[in-house]
Amino acid sequence: MSMQNRPMREITFGEAIREALAEELRRDPRVFIIGEDVAEAGTPFKVLSGLVQEFGPERIMDSPISEAAITGMGVGAAMTGMRPVVDIMFGDFVTLVMDQMVNQAAKMHYMSGGSWKVPMVLRTTMGATRRSAAQHSQSLHALLSHIPGLKVAIPSTPYDAKGLLKTAIRDENPVVFFEDKMMYRNKGLVPEGEYTIPFGVADVKRPGSDITIVATSSMVAVALGAADKLAEIGLSAEVIDPRTTLPLDKEALIQSAKKTSRAIVVDEGYEQYGVTAEIASVIADGAFYYLDAPVKRMGAMNVPIPFSPVLEDLTVPTEQAVFDMAKTLCGRV
Amino acid sequence: MSMQNRPMREITFGEAIREALAEELRRDPRVFIIGEDVAEAGTPFKVLSGLVQEFGPERIMDSPISEAAITGMGVGAAMTGMRPVVDIMFGDFVTLVMDQMVNQAAKMHYMSGGSWKVPMVLRTTMGATRRSAAQHSQSLHALLSHIPGLKVAIPSTPYDAKGLLKTAIRDENPVVFFEDKMMYRNKGLVPEGEYTIPFGVADVKRPGSDITIVATSSMVAVALGAADKLAEIGLSAEVIDPRTTLPLDKEALIQSAKKTSRAIVVDEGYEQYGVTAEIASVIADGAFYYLDAPVKRMGAMNVPIPFSPVLEDLTVPTEQAVFDMAKTLCGRV
Amino acid sequence: MTDAMDKRAAGNPPAPGMDVELYLGMYEQMAKIRAFENKVNELYTSAKMPGLSHLYIGEEAVAVGVCSALTREDYITSTHRGHGHCLAKGAQVDRMFAELLGKKAGYCAGKGGSMHIADPQSGNLGANAIVGGSAAIATGAALAAKKLGNGRVVVCFFGEGALGQGLLYEAMNMAQLWKLPILYVCENNQYNEYTHFRETAAGELADRPKAFGIHTETVDGQDVRLVYETAQRLVERARRGEGPAFLLCETYRYHGHHVGDIDRSYYRSKEEERYWQEQRDPLKTLADWLSGAFQVHRSAFEQIENSVRAEVEAGAEFAIQAPFPDLSEVTEHVYAESPDA
Amino acid sequence: MTDAMDKRAAGNPPAPGMDVELYLGMYEQMAKIRAFENKVNELYTSAKMPGLSHLYIGEEAVAVGVCSALTREDYITSTHRGHGHCLAKGAQVDRMFAELLGKKAGYCAGKGGSMHIADPQSGNLGANAIVGGSAAIATGAALAAKKLGNGRVVVCFFGEGALGQGLLYEAMNMAQLWKLPILYVCENNQYNEYTHFRETAAGELADRPKAFGIHTETVDGQDVRLVYETAQRLVERARRGEGPAFLLCETYRYHGHHVGDIDRSYYRSKEEERYWQEQRDPLKTLADWLSGAFQVHRSAFEQIENSVRAEVEAGAEFAIQAPFPDLSEVTEHVYAESPDA
Ligand SMILES: Cc1ncc(C[n+]2csc(CCOP(=O)(O)OP(=O)(O)O)c2C)c(N)n1
Numbered sequence A, B: 001m002s003m004q005n006r007p008m009r010e011i012t013f014g015e016a017i018r019e020a021l022a023e024e025l026r027r028d029p030r031v032f033i034i035g036e037d038v039a040e041a042g043t044p045f046k047v048l049s050g051l052v053q054e055f056g057p058e059r060i061m062d063s064p065i066s067e068a069a070i071t072g073m074g075v076g077a078a079m080t081g082m083r084p085v086v087d088i089m090f091g092d093f094v095t096l097v098m099d100q101m102v103n104q105a106a107k108m109h110y111m112s113g114g115s116w117k118v119p120m121v122l123r124t125t126m127g128a129t130r131r132s133a134a135q136h137s138q139s140l141h142a143l144l145s146h147i148p149g150l151k152v153a154i155p156s157t158p159y160d161a162k163g164l165l166k167t168a169i170r171d172e173n174p175v176v177f178f179e180d181k182m183m184y185r186n187k188g189l190v191p192e193g194e195y196t197i198p199f200g201v202a203d204v205k206r207p208g209s210d211i212t213i214v215a216t217s218s219m220v221a222v223a224l225g226a227a228d229k230l231a232e233i234g235l236s237a238e239v240i241d242p243r244t245t246l247p248l249d250k251e252a253l254i255q256s257a258k259k260t261s262r263a264i265v266v267d268e269g270y271e272q273y274g275v276t277a278e279i280a281s282v283i284a285d286g287a288f289y290y291l292d293a294p295v296k297r298m299g300a301m302n303v304p305i306p307f308s309p310v311l312e313d314l315t316v317p318t319e320q321a322v323f324d325m326a327k328t329l330c331g332r333v
Numbered sequence C, D: 001m002t003d004a005m006d007k008r009a010a011g012n013p014p015a016p017g018m019d020v021e022l023y024l025g026m027y028e029q030m031a032k033i034r035a036f037e038n039k040v041n042e043l044y045t046s047a048k049m050p051g052l053s054h055l056y057i058g059e060e061a062v063a064v065g066v067c068s069a070l071t072r073e074d075y076i077t078s079t080h081r082g083h084g085h086c087l088a089k090g091a092q093v094d095r096m097f098a099e100l101l102g103k104k105a106g107y108c109a110g111k112g113g114s115m116h117i118a119d120p121q122s123g124n125l126g127a128n129a130i131v132g133g134s135a136a137i138a139t140g141a142a143l144a145a146k147k148l149g150n151g152r153v154v155v156c157f158f159g160e161g162a163l164g165q166g167l168l169y170e171a172m173n174m175a176q177l178w179k180l181p182i183l184y185v186c187e188n189n190q191y192n193e194y195t196h197f198r199e200t201a202a203g204e205l206a207d208r209p210k211a212f213g214i215h216t217e218t219v220d221g222q223d224v225r226l227v228y229e230t231a232q233r234l235v236e237r238a239r240r241g242e243g244p245a246f247l248l249c250e251t252y253r254y255h256g257h258h259v260g261d262i263d264r265s266y267y268r269s270k271e272e273e274r275y276w277q278e279q280r281d282p283l284k285t286l287a288d289w290l291s292g293a294f295q296v297h298r299s300a301f302e303q304i305e306n307s308v309r310a311e312v313e314a315g316a317e318f319a320i321q322a323p324f325p326d327l328s329e330v331t332e333h334v335y336a337e338s339p340d341a
């Protein structure tokens, strides 16, 4: 996977997703996309624009507004020779597909003693501050990360998005793929041509020595911003992104915390019983004898996401808040 | 709430549930039960036997096999003057009602700026080792505990079950109530007459000084068993039961851990991204400067629950496993 | 359509006098909704409104015709395209705008926004941003009404896209089984977002409720008189305990799926838009009838339009000036207060 | 019922010769299912089987009639009451029993149990313990079959209780929209657990699929010939690309909802049970017909019964003796192995 010599281009997160899909659609005739307004409309986020023109409506299928059924159809099609990519417009709607993902997709391989496989991808979104209110703003990846049998990817950059999505499509298991809808227009360097990124391998987004900031998805940029600020006051923060919550690269997170002896976990899901809880407790356990301070968690506020911009902005961890927390943990006043 | 002078009787967990329901049905004409086979059949677990005879089919309503709709109807009925108790036979089926609970019930009060309330209870089950396989054995309370706007109760004794269920029915918010189906026949002392138990108040099931074992639902008995064994080797374990995961009595759990300086969290849900993660990270943070050992988590194995008894029994924490872990944590070899 | 038109032709003309007032009132309501939505669009395009809104323009006759058949105590549930339902059920323009702008004075104290307007005062159980998400809530309210014997009827509004959601079928089954006082109003505006409903719905829409034995009628949703007369019959039927009904209204949204949906050429033609706007406009249709049957002068309509426009302008101005919620409110109303245990 | 009986009367009698063999084969399959289920009950009552099972006795003609119309490559999805479907689709008795006893030799290596028998060899996509839970899975398999152009047809078995699950309607809509090769087989055995279906289903069951324009037929599910002939027609129709169909089979389970459901008096009468067992038994009905039309001697049936009983006994014995899975297998098959990224 030597990317170094490849020509790099700046493309958006949305373009990276589209590239990954287009490449896999070209590579493997079994791959198809099904979802609401995915074809001509290219989804409300326009992430799939152009695909139907290249691949036709048989492979980019507009569906009725039936999240549960298209997910279950993904399961059945995956079992019988296809590689479906099911598009669930807003991550909040995963509530509608929980039975098909949790009780069907996740358990099929195990329950059948290994006889059947479910190589499907459920792509969906996450992320607040779009002024979309309580039913269109949640980051519900913790719900899926709880379930054995599923894999969950949650990329933070165009580069990771493309590589992880290609891996997801080639995986033999059901993968839930969460894209922060606020990042679709963010740009980043992506090499030309083919590459994949393995699941369960965390990525150090910025090396550092005084404190570890574990961050996911949109919170990686927040953590990097905080790290810049921390650098200004002489604190070196290591920002590390697990990239997949399931499987979770526990070892890398623990090693980083052992090295820095302090850790903060930042994630955009609800804080209570969320992703920060798992990661914080993994680190607090694994790095116990190395920690100079308690592992701190920063998730979304434990409130339904309010519409009013002045309130909504309070619910998500900010650069400043992460900076403040890190400063305090490092004993600076 | 002075229970001391009340005559006590030994009744089963199932009877305690039935008593709570019967008392609330008598007390408040707005209360009604809706679910599959709840009336004449009294549910497959027979927990509701006899209620339809006393209260009639208008208040103990048999429904079609439509978990999502009866839950949503509970929401609507609760908003408009009733106090529905929705019966979801197996906890595994909460996957079917996630949208109604997560996006509707939980958010209604907040989204409406406090205008509407949803005083409903969703009763359901949990617990493995009944040889019911992967879709009828899960303990999915973590999924609901993640969601702001919901409350989640998870009683471990007949006494707690009755008192918490009465509180749940009187609460002005949506409450999810998880009953371990393997405990329905377990007996315990329950006073005659009326009492309620507040939410968010942990209960010390056995005081101790060397190690804290936080346990929920069926795992309380496992923890108590382990505590007995620990006593035999001279270790004093404190067993504490949060009783509700949402709200969570963080203070009590932290205080106990501060006192003993060691803690294990035992819960029957999947370990990854589960209840043990939240509680362990709360303790690891709150009692950081008092802990002599990492907080350890013991949840269900991260596998779909297998049918074969020899395998299924491996997936749930046992007395012996908790004992071994406690012993190790306390530095005994 | 022919079906609906047949019915209109067959409908008895209402007795004059009372009806002029009644229908002028409906005209006013429709005009108010339209003025409101035009203002919403303006607020959006001038970047004064956070987020998006789904405009109801073109569909006014459905909300107004149906809600005119309800008492204030009756309930409705609404959708992402809900402003029309809320206003027709009695919401005030100023507090609606305040909500859309995320202000404290809004119906949800700014916490709900365009897609979650709710109001106990006018019997509005809330708009819902989950397509079909209120099907069971509405049915549960009907169950409560039956249990409480309070004579209330519930109207569940939804777009034809909601016929893709299984929840609706589960709920309709129970409504019919238990003869609940509910009217399911399906607004077939021809599109699920950017996809024509024929591409997403097999068979005939009206057969869906009939599968459960539910009494079903189809009307021209652009004719407020027809909508009103039919809804009234179905509501009174429900009120008498004769069970649920399903009212399928053929209608059209003039604007995009939401305010940002400007280029619509890839999913529908300008001709189609023009046909509905010019030939089937609910305000024009009603005005023409009132002019013809009762010699109501054009100036009367102008007067109404001026007055609602003034109300809308004042309401928007109120909202623009109104304060945002205090930051401390972010953690309020997560839970309702409960009695001590 | 009358509907179905009319059809039977109208059906052309099959040509003799080939059909004797064919129907004797079906008799054998039905007898095998019955013997299997009786043995399951015995294993349960003698505490040799962990958990519970839902017996198929009484409904044999449905599984056998339908599966006889399928090739081995065609797919089925099954239910909690699934032993009959699995056997009729070609599963072996011994590995079935092994699965029911949680043994390594079982179809799911002991991990699935009674409610999750699955077998790629015989096209069994798996039984499902979520009522209605396989409606979309089956439909997705039909979508794949169409995409792959492999000519396979999918049968989705479910009880009438599954008509309460919205998912089924969502899936049927798409099946019809896209003309997928699937047959929905509804086994109306009159009860959802302990509640009569009339108490849980409004309207006529057969109207549910018709609401989506799906071709629907109702048959006497106790007459394997009728089930077979109808299923064959519908399967071939699907195979020709003419789209989905819905086959409603009127049937009855002789035993309880599950093996532990002994006292059934509070939900159904002994007379009713006796009526179905004595007047409508699928084995007796077929045997009578074979005896009448082809002079097949009673001893032929006895021989079949003896042979399947021996197979069942041997299969059960195999399962009892078979080893449990190794404890290390608990963590195997959570994930399928994937290529290196
Ligand atoms: C469950 C769900 N799926 C998808 C969406 C996204 N979405 C919002 S509106 C809409 C189309 C709704 O069409 P219809 O019900 O006909 O209502 P209309 O917008 O035409 O009034 C979709 C797909 C949603 N809000 N909820």
Ligand SMILES: Cc1ncc(C[n+]2csc(CCOP(=O)(O)OP(=O)(O)O)c2C)c(N)n1
Pocket (backbone or CB within 6 Å): B036, B065, B067, B089, B093, B096, D054, D080, D081, D129, D130, D131, D132, D158, D159, D160, D161, D162, D189, D191, D192, D193, D257
């Ligand atoms: C979603 C779901 N709800 C409830 C149950 C519990 N349950 C198991 S079987 C059954 C009745 C099913 O009735 P029907 O579909 O008619 O099948 P039958 O048992 O009659 O064959 C119920 C309610 C379940 N397994 N899944």
Ligand SMILES: [Mg+2]
Pocket (backbone or CB within 6 Å): C159, C160, C161, C187, C188, C189, C190, C191, C192, C193
């Ligand atoms: Mg529409």
Ligand SMILES: [Mg+2]
Pocket (backbone or CB within 6 Å): D159, D160, D161, D187, D188, D189, D190, D191, D192, D193
């Ligand atoms: Mg049945």
